[in-house]
């Protein structure tokens with residue numbers, strides 16, 4: 001399962017959403033072979049919901065706080 005940006009002008013698959021999709025969840029391992037198109041807003045909402053159950057692993061910090069002065073390097 002991969003999430004990619006899409007250039008296709010396809011409506012967001014979330015019910016009730018009228019935005020154009022910007023991302024596609026491509027799924028070739030599941031029982032059904034289909035792609036889910038989502039706009040940035042719905043993908044963000046989905047990500048927030050997933051965060052209730054899973055926390056990302058192996059995520060490196062974007063910046064390091066170091067030094068005696070505590071400044072961001």
Ligand SMILES: [Zn+2]
Pocket residue numbers: 012013014017018019038039040041042043
């Ligand atoms: Zn949407």
